[in-house]
Amino acid sequence: MLSKELLMELEQYVQTYQQIDFELVTSAELELYSDSPLQEELQQIELEAFIEARRKPTFSQVLFRYIDQTAARDADIYKKAGIDRKLFSKIRSIPNYQPRKNTVLSLAFALKLDYDDVVELLGAAGYSFSDSDTQDLVLQFCIEKKIFDLDYINQALEYFSLKPLR
Numbered sequence: 001m002l003s004k005e006l007l008m009e010l011e012q013y014v015q016t017y018q019q020i021d022f023e024l025v026t027s028a029e030l031e032l033y034s035d036s037p038l039q040e041e042l043q044q045i046e047l048e049a050f051i052e053a054r055r056k057p058t059f060s061q062v063l064f065r066y067i068d069q070t071a072a073r074d075a076d077i078y079k080k081a082g083i084d085r086k087l088f089s090k091i092r093s094i095p096n097y098q099p100r101k102n103t104v105l106s107l108a109f110a111l112k113l114d115y116d117d118v119v120e121l122l123g124a125a126g127y128s129f130s131d132s133d134t135q136d137l138v139l140q141f142c143i144e145k146k147i148f149d150l151d152y153i154n155q156a157l158e159y160f161s162l163k164p165l166r
Contacts (some may be wrong), residue, residue: 009084013114049107052092054140056123056124057124058095058096058124059091059094059097059098059104059121059124059125059126060091060094060096060097061096061124062120062121062124063091063107063121064092064126065112066121068110068111068116070111070112071092072111074088074092077111078107078108078110078111080107080110080150081103081106081110081150081166082106082109082150082165082166083103083106083107083166085101087099098126099125101122101125101127102124102165102166103166104117104121104122105122105129105139106150106166107121107154108121108122109142109148109149109150109165110142110148110150112148114143115140115142115143115144118143131135133162134162135157135160135163138153138157138160138162139153139157142156150164150165150166153165154166
């Protein structure tokens, strides 16, 4: 069970960063309802509201939105990305499937996404670019220079003795 202090901190966080109008429980009220089913219910309601306010689209939702924007066929995209049909089927059919970072990047290059869109796609899968990682720097360079061909990208990675995307 969350401590009273953590519950109050959570309420403050939600109020500050999400601008959600919660009916905040005062510390005196919290003390009164301590360890009661009502407090647990309040915590659950606030937790659900927090999650709902913060939830973003899944990787699959973001990916298929970009595919729909290109008007390309799914098969064209996964072939261009060097991904087999089975893996692409998992991405499509399992809503919370989390592919590997290289898979996400291969799809981003196949879709010819700009930097902000790649960052969004990576974020939806739980990844990000790191400016201290050579592979990420090479890939960011390729995005900036609009180099989307996986053969050229893999050559650039191999130049730095890094593993290819696919």
